Amino acid sequence: MRNLDLTSLRSFVAVVESGGVTRAAKAVNKSQSAVSMQLKRLEDLLGVALHERRGRQNVLTEAGDQLLVDAKRMVALNDEVFARMTDHAFEGRIVLGVPRDIIYPIVPMVLKIFAAEFSGVKVQLISSYTSNLKENFKKGEIDIILTTEAELDAGGETLKQTSLRWVGAHNGKAWCAEPLPYVSDRYCIFNSPSLRALKTAGISFEMVSHADSDRAAEAMVAADIAVTTMLEGYHPSHLECIDSKGKLPDLGVQKVNIYGPLQESDYAQRLMDILRKTVQDI
Incomplete structure (x- = not known):
């Protein structure tokens, strides 16, 4: 034959x-x-x-x-x-948690690279506050998390230290007002260090609003009604870091940390490697 x-x-x-x-x-x-x-x-x-x-x-x-x-x-x-x-359509599933303030530009870049290498692995993305992400990670509900925080907990790894900055509207004047109008998402982890810095510097401020979402806070800042604080390099393009010439206090730095599973699969290890490189390159 x-x-x-x-x-x-x-x-x-x-x-x-x-x-x-x-x-x-x-x-x-x-x-x-x-x-x-x-x-x-x-x-x-x-x-x-x-x-x-x-x-x-x-x-x-x-x-x-x-x-x-x-x-x-x-x-x-x-x-x-x-x-x-x-076809490795059922190769695996991984849950990734990322704070809302650093979703962009990190996550789109990471997911694009990862999907090209592991098309059969489904990534479930959870965006929340650092405190919530850490709590769910401890419960085993999330496999890998990025966090923005002042310190590093056991089992984590600091990928980068980034300046916390005052942020306002383009060419805005809200930062010049007295008392300083301040707005933020009510659960934002940067509220405490920001307000503490103002109190230490003896600068009066007014909480314009405790917004229920970061997008609502952004809208008020973009309208030049108030200022807020964000990590340098992660603020949206319609806002800008404020050069106050020393009028507003320095806010120091925050850490971008990563926490992952103790026993990593090949694809979990690769996802963590991509996250490391992407965060460090930004």
Whole structure:
């Protein structure tokens, strides 16, 4: 029993569909001579001519027409089986927790790289406050978390130290007002160090609002109604770090930390490596 060569059948289909050996060679990533040899070998194996000259055109013979139908089906079946057998759709699942203030630009960059390498691993993203993420991590409900905090807990790793900055509207004047109008998400971890710094510096301030979300706080800051505090490099493009010429107190630095599972799978380890590099490169 003789066996048909799928590579030759693929080249044969490519020649017919593309209209010639030159284009077919590019489609199957082979040289023109290699494709021509495959077609000749296929004809020799079957003992029939697959093409014939009609005037200036090279057309399929009756045998070629018959083979084309079966060749397409065989190539398609081959590709279907290969895709199914090598599909890692159920390779795994991992839960990643990231604070809202550093979602951008970190997460899109990380997920894009990770998805290209582990298309079969599903990543569930949870965005919340550092305190909530750490609590859920301890319960085992989240596999890997990034945090923004002043200190590092046991089992964690500091990836970067970033300045905490006063942030306002572009060319805004709210920071010049007395008392200083301040707004923030009521659960933001930066509230305590920011307000403590104002009190220490003897600067009067007014809590314009305890917003229920960071987006609501951003809206008030963008309207130049108040100022807030964010990590340098992670503030949205419609806001800017304030250069107060020393009028507002320095807020020091905060750590971007990572916590992961004690026993890491290959893909969990790789995700942590991508997170490390991305955070450190920003």
